[in-house]
Every structure is written in structure tokens, then in C-alpha cells.
Amino acid sequence: MIYLALAGVLFVIGLHGLFLAGHPLRKILSLNVLSAAVFLLLVALAREADPLDAVPHAIVLTGIVVSVSATAVALVLLVRLSPPKRDSKEVTRKEGR
Amino acid sequence: MGGVVLVFDVLLAAALIWLAWQATHTPGLFRAVISFIIFGLLMALAWVRLEAPDIALAEAAIGAGATGALLLSALGRLAVTDEAGTPWQERADLTFWIPAGLALLGLLTLAAWYLPSPGLGQEVQASLPDSGVQNPVTAVLLNFRAFDTLLEIGVLLLATIAIWSLGPMPMPGAQAIISPVLPALGRILFPMFALVSIYLLWRGSHAPGGAFSAGAVIGAGGILSILAGARPWLTGSAYGPWRVLLSLGLSAMLAVALGVIVLGQPFFAYPTHLAGTIVLLLELAAGLSIAMSLVALYLAGQPPTHWDGESLRQ
Amino acid sequence: MTELFTVLVGLLLLNIVVGLARVLRGPSAIDRMLASEMFSTSAVAILLLMAFILDKHELLDVALVLALLAALTVVTFVIRVWSELEAPKSDNDPGDTLK
Amino acid sequence: MSLNHWLGAVLVISGLPFFFLGTLGLLRFPDVYTRLHALAKSDNVALGFVCLGLAVYSGSLITGLKLLLIWLLMLVASAAGASLIGRTALARGIKPWGV
Numbered sequence: 001m002i003y004l005a006l007a008g009v010l011f012v013i014g015l016h017g018l019f020l021a022g023h024p025l026r027k028i029l030s031l032n033v034l035s036a037a038v039f040l041l042l043v044a045l046a047r048e049a050d051p052l053d054a055v056p057h058a059i060v061l062t063g064i065v066v067s068v069s070a071t072a073v074a075l076v077l078l079v080r081l082s083p084p085k086r087d088s089k090e091v092t093r094k095e096g097r
Numbered sequence: 098m099g100g101v102v103l104v105f106d107v108l109l110a111a112a113l114i115w116l117a118w119q120a121t122h123t124p125g126l127f128r129a130v131i132s133f134i135i136f137g138l139l140m141a142l143a144w145v146r147l148e149a150p151d152i153a154l155a156e157a158a159i160g161a162g163a164t165g166a167l168l169l170s171a172l173g174r175l176a177v178t179d180e181a182g183t184p185w186q187e188r189a190d191l192t193f194w195i196p197a198g199l200a201l202l203g204l205l206t207l208a209a210w211y212l213p214s215p216g217l218g219q220e221v222q223a224s225l226p227d228s229g230v231q232n233p234v235t236a237v238l239l240n241f242r243a244f245d246t247l248l249e250i251g252v253l254l255l256a257t258i259a260i261w262s263l264g265p266m267p268m269p270g271a272q273a274i275i276s277p278v279l280p281a282l283g284r285i286l287f288p289m290f291a292l293v294s295i296y297l298l299w300r301g302s303h304a305p306g307g308a309f310s311a312g313a314v315i316g317a318g319g320i321l322s323i324l325a326g327a328r329p330w331l332t333g334s335a336y337g338p339w340r341v342l343l344s345l346g347l348s349a350m351l352a353v354a355l356g357v358i359v360l361g362q363p364f365f366a367y368p369t370h371l372a373g374t375i376v377l378l379l380e381l382a383a384g385l386s387i388a389m390s391l392v393a394l395y396l397a398g399q400p401p402t403h404w405d406g407e408s409l410r411q
Numbered sequence: 412m413t414e415l416f417t418v419l420v421g422l423l424l425l426n427i428v429v430g431l432a433r434v435l436r437g438p439s440a441i442d443r444m445l446a447s448e449m450f451s452t453s454a455v456a457i458l459l460l461m462a463f464i465l466d467k468h469e470l471l472d473v474a475l476v477l478a479l480l481a482a483l484t485v486v487t488f489v490i491r492v493w494s495e496l497e498a499p500k501s502d503n504d505p506g507d508t509l510k
Numbered sequence: 511m512s513l514n515h516w517l518g519a520v521l522v523i524s525g526l527p528f529f530f531l532g533t534l535g536l537l538r539f540p541d542v543y544t545r546l547h548a549l550a551k552s553d554n555v556a557l558g559f560v561c562l563g564l565a566v567y568s569g570s571l572i573t574g575l576k577l578l579l580i581w582l583l584m585l586v587a588s589a590a591g592a593s594l595i596g597r598t599a600l601a602r603g604i605k606p607w608g609v
Contacts, residue, residue: 002103003147006110008205010117012198017121025172029133030121032164036140043147045209054233055217057149058242061234061309062249064152065387068159068167069256072394075171076260079267079397082175101417108424112431119434127492131443132434134484138447138454139427141477145461145470153473161451162480166487173491276597279490282482282590289583293479297472305469310476317480324486415519419526430533441542441595445549448591449536452553452584453529456560459577460522463564471576478580482587489594493602 003044010037028074035067106146113139130172134165150305151234154297158313163391166320170395174267227369230376231303238307239376239383243365247354250346250383253390257343266398283325290318298384302373308380312387319392339400343393346386349379413464420460427453444488451481518567525559528552541607542599550592554585 014037017030039060046056116139119132137160144153221233221241230236238246294315301307353375354365362368367375393400430453433446455474462470535548561581565574 002106002110003143004206004209006113006143008202009114011205012201013114013117013121015201016194016198021121023126025126025168025175026121026129029129029168032133033117033121033136036117036136039152040140040143040147041205041209043144043149043152046149047147051219051222052148052233053217054221054237055242057151057234058237059245060149060152061155061238062245064155064159065249065309065313066252068164069253069390069394071164072167072397073256073259075167076263076394076397079171079174080263101414101421105417105421105424108421108428112424112428115431127440128434128437128443131440131447135431135434135447135450138450138477141473142424142454142457145458145473150467150469150473153470154476157473157476158480161477162483165484169484169487170491276594278590278593278597279486282486282586285586286479286482286583289479293475297476300469300472306472314476314479317483321483321486324483324490416522419522422526423529426529426533430536433536439542441599442545445542445545445595446536448588449532449549449553452532452557452588455580455584456525456529456557459560459564459580463567468573471573471580475576475580475583478583478587481584482590485587485591486594489591489598493598 003040007037007041007044010034010040013037024078025075028071028078031074032067032071035063039063109139109143109146113143126172126175130168133168134161137161137164151232151307151310154305154310155313158310158317162317163313163320163395166317166324167395170397174397227372230301230373232301232305232307234305235301235307235376235380238309239379240367240372243350243354243379246383247347247350247365250350250386253387254343254347257390257393260394260397261399264398266396266400279325283322287318287322290315290321294318294384294388298380301380302377308384309387311380312384313391315384316388316391319388320395323392323395339389339393342385342389344386346383349382353379416460416464420457420464423453423457423460440488441493444485448481448485451477451484455481514566514569518563518565521563521566522560523563525556525563528556528559532556542604543596543606546592546595550588554581554588557581557584 010033014030014032014034018027018034021027021030042056042060046053113136116132116136120129120136123129123132137156140160141153141156144150144156221237224241225231225233225236230240294311297306297314298308298311299306301311353367357366357368358364360368427450430446430449434443437443455477458470458474458477462468462474529552532549532552535552536545539545539548558581561577565577568574
């Protein structure tokens with residue numbers, strides 16, 4: 001029961017952050033919080049079943065891998081889109097641009 | 098006894114909410130990232146409390162390990178590490194957000210209320226003997242709902258392709274500190290990573306573990322050894338081994354899915370006597386692909402065709 | 412005996428929650444990083460105790476994975492974030508621009 | 511309630527104060543180096559006590575070895591992390607407190 005409420009609160013926090021955050025990195029973090037909330041909801045519901053419902057567990061396992069790949073793509077896009085670092089051309093050369 | 102467990106749950110929930118708030122709503126990007134890493138760590142504890150050790154394993158490996166490394170190295174490459182002013186846009190209307198949030202919470206509660214409560218636990222238990230493994234989660238992942246896993250491996254491959262298509266991988270800057278600790282760490286820990294992931298793969302058929310955790314662990318090991326400056330073991334022309342290993346999981350799953358049709362079975366329905374072997378082989382292929390994809394995601398770009406250690410350091 | 416262990420787990424979690432104050436206060440990035448390292452040690456201990464409370468020895472594997480990956484975050488931080496920043500200019504500088 | 515249960519519980523309990531001392535150090539010590547010092551030592555001693563206690567409690571060799579492995583991994587992670595952090599902090603010119 002506590003975990004269901006936790007999932008709800010995290011969902012709202014994540015959604016609020018996703019819509020209103022200023023920096024793109026923060027939006028990515030909010031998206032991750034949001035997905036954690038959804039996973040939590042699924043697993044907390046699976047626990048009510050008897051015997052333990054294995055299907056949501058498998059779905060969440062799949063979801064974690066999908067969300068990490070989405071995060072990685074988003075982060076790479078963010079790094080490529082943001083202006084190169086201030087300190088000198090050296091970094092620019094290193095970054096291969 | 099019950100009281101202490103309740104206190105534990107409430108403390109954990111409060112800490113998680115506070116960390117989520119920190120990660121999304123307080124100033125300072127680094128603070129947000131570190132809060133999110135700790136959030137992942139505590140989520141692993143929450144999964145244990147919710148009797149989902151499989152997910153706890155994956156969260157410990159991916160959430161607390163790989164995601165943290167991804168976020169931190171992205172942060173290191175960003176020019177601006179701090180935002181000016183408040184981290185969220187000021188046009189937040191409380192008159193809209195409070196009712197909207199409450200309504201959303203209410204809808205979620207309603208949805209949770211109406212879900213069929215017994216779930217599919219009975220059905221999974223009943224068909225477990227035909228699946229070839231004893232761990233219900235592995236059975237669902239690689240037998241009953243193998244289609245989902247196929248798509249998931251596809252997503253990983255797609256993510257890797259997307260990242261590779263963005264250009265060559267950024268070369269790491271010259272290391273500011275020369276420490277004897279790092280290479281030694283890579284040397285000592287990498288065999289341990291390999292050992293633990295083989296152990297998890299082997300355990301996967303009858304206990305929590307399996308391809309996901311094993312792949313994530315060895316992928317994290319790869320990230321650590323790249324950080325430690327180890328010369329990547331995947332030398333060779335035209336990044337041949339990368340491509341083969343990355344697509345191994347998807348191709349193996351497709352081969353099995355279509356192969357069983359030749360044997361006269363429906364799509365993805367394994368013959369019962371072969372199920373155990375098939376699941377094990379699929380786990381091996383999927384684990385290798387997941388590990389390679391994690392390392393590829395971490396590299397943030399297409400690795401160079403010819404990889405020699407000297408040019409990497411320059 | 413499991414009652415005793417449950418109390419200990421509660422105390423360890425309380426330890427983590429108190430330690431969160433360091434994440435809140437900072438002042439610099441490395442202090443927050445240290446706090447996170449402390450949390451991973453405490454989480455490993457909690458998982459070990461929980462494995463014995465619930466009598467589920469597979470939780471030992473979760474602790475094992477957590478212990479294995481404990482080095483990853485710190486090493487990434489030091490190499491990829493901290494070393495890339497500019498060094499502090501003066502002695503009065505707290506030593507870190509990254510909050 | 512046999513002897514190894516009691517012995518194990520006593521060992522586990524004796525680990526707890528070290529956890530609290532580590533947190534106290536993390537919260538109260540003035541700079542990076544002293545906090546590093548508090549964490550790298552006391553938390554690992556605490557985890558060592560917990561692992562030893564649980565190994566005695568379980569009384570099985572395999573579990574004991576796994577616990578030992580977990581402790582050793584945490585030691586490696588913490589030692590490497592402490593060395594990297596300390597070295598980088600010094601290289602970046604963060605002054606030790608009181609020097």
C-alpha cells in the first residue's frame with residue numbers, strides 16, 4: 001500500500017519535472033523518475049497476487065533495459081547538441097568536431 | 098516486528114521521494130545526478146521489499162551502475178554544469194498543477210483498483226514445467242513472452258545504431274592524474290565481473306539472475322575497464338566483432354522464432370523437450386548482446402575502425 | 412533472531428537517511444560523491460541482513476552485484492567529471508566549481 | 511538458539527557502531543580528506559563485522575565464502591576510490607584542513 005502511494009507521488013514529481021524542468025539533462029532525469037514510478041506501480045500490484053505474478057516482473061525487467069537505452073540516446077544527443085566546452089580548442093579537437 | 102517493517106517502508110518511501118525531488122527540482126546539475134544515482138541504489142532495496150529479486154539484480158547492475166556512469170560521463174562532457182536561477186520554469190501555475198496532479202493520482206488509484214487482482218500467477222505456475230526452466234521470470238522472458246524480449250533486444254540494437262549514426266566516438270581527454278590504482282583495478286575486477294556474470298547466467302534457469310543481469314554486469318565491467326584505460330579488447334579491422342556480437346542476440350532470437358515454424362510449431366512456441374536448451378542458448382546470445390550494447394552506449398559514438406591504444410590517449 | 416536483524420536493518424536505513432544531509436549540504440561535488448559511496452556500503456549491509464531475515468539467499472547475489480559495481484561510479488566521477496574541470500584559481504576558492 | 515547464532519548476532523551488532531561513526535564523521539568532519547578517512551575505514555570495518563557475523567550465523571562454508579567475497583570487493587572498491595579521490599583532490603589544489 002505504501003509502495004502504491006509512493007509510485008503515485010513519484011509519478012507526479014516525474015511528470016512535473018518532465019514538463020517544467022529548465023535544463024534538458026533534468027528532463028532526462030525526470031523521465032527516469034517517471035519510469036521508475038511506473039515500474040514500482042506494476043510490481044507493487046503484482047505483489048497482491050497469489051502466487052506472485054511473474055509477468056509484470058518480466059515486463060519491468062524489459063522496461064529497465066529499454067529505459068536505459070533511451071536515456072543513453074538522449075544523453076548522447078544532449079552532449080552533441082550542447083555548445084562545446086569553453087576551455088580552448090583542445091577540447092574541441094578531442095571531441096572530434 | 099510489524100511496526101519495524103512499517104517504519105522501514107515509510108523511511109524508504111520518504112527517502113525515495115526526497116531524492117526524486119532533489120533529482121528533478123533543486124538547483125545544481127551535479128546534485129541532481131548524484132541524487133538520481135542514490136535513488137537507483139535505494140530502488141534496489143525497494144525491489145527487494147516488493148519480493149522482486151530479479152528486478153533488484155537488474156536495478157543494482159543497470160540503475161546503480163551503468164546509468165550512473167552514463168549520466169556522469171555525459172555531465173563531464175557538458176559545457177555548462179549549472180543552470181542560472183531556479184531549475185524549473187517560473188510559469189508553473191499552481192492552480193493548474195495541484196488539481197492536475199491530484200486528478201492523475203486519483204485516476205492511477207482507480208486504475209490500480211480495477212486491475213484483475215489475481216494476475217497471471219496461476220497460469221505461469223501451471224505452465225512452468227513446459228518452459229524448460231524453474232525460475233518463473235526467466236520462463237516469462239524467454240519462453241512465454243519471448244516476443245517482448247525480441248523487441249527489447251531490437252530496441253537496444255536500434256539505440257546503438259542511433260548513437261553510431263551521430264558520428265565517431267568522442268575521445269577522452271588526457272587523464273589529469275596518472276594513478277597506478279586504475280590499471281590494477283581494471284585487471285583485478287574484470288575477471289570478477291566475468292565470473293559473476295557467468296554465475297548469474299547459470300543461476301538464471303532456477304533462481305533470480307539470467308541474461309539481463311549477467312549482460313548488465315559484464316557490460317558494466319567493460320565500462321570500468323575502458324575507464325581504467327585498458328586497451329579495448331575488441332581490436333581488429335572494420336569493427337567486425339562489434340557488429341557480430343551486437344546483433345547476435347537479435348539474430349539468435351529471430352532464428353529460433355522462425356526455426357520453430359519449420360519444425361511445425363507456431364511462432365516462438367518451443368518444442369517442450371528442447372525448451373531448456375533453447376532458453377539457455379538464447380540467454381547466452383541475449384546476454385552477450387546486452388553487454389556489448391551497454392559498452393557501445395557508453396562510448397557515445399561509433400568506435401574507430403582501427404583501434405590502437407596510442408591514438409586513443411592523444 | 413530475525414526480529415533483531417529487522418531492527419538492525421531499520422537502523423541502517425536510518426543511517427542512510429541521516430547521511431542524506433551530506434548530499435543536501437554539499438558543499439562540493441566530492442562530498443556528495445563520498446556520501447553516495449557510504450550509501451552503497453550501507454545498502455550492501457542491508458541486503459545481506461535482509462537475505463537472512465527473509466531466508467532468501469539469492470539476495471546475497473544482489474549484494475554481490477552491488478559490491479562489484481561500487482567502484483564504477485566513483486571511478487567515472489573522478490576520471491570523467493572531476494578531472495575535466497578547471498582547477499581552482501586561488502587558495503580561498505573552496506576547490507570546486509561544481510555544485 | 512545455538513551458540514553460533516548468538517556469536518553471529520553479537521558480531522553483527524558490534525559492526526553497527528562503526529556504521530554510525532562513519533556517518534558521524536561524514537557529517538561532522540571539516541574537509542574532504544578527513545571525511546574520506548572516516549568513510550574508507552570505519553564503513554569497511556563495519557561491513558566486515560556484519561559479513562563475519564552473518565557467516566558465523568549461517569554456519570555454511572559456501573555462504574561464508576560468498577560473504578567474504580562481497581567484503582573483499584567492497585574493500586577493493588573503497589580503497590581504489592579513496593586513493594583516486596585523495597590524489598585528485600591534492601592535484602587540484604584542495605588544501606587539507608588545518609595545514
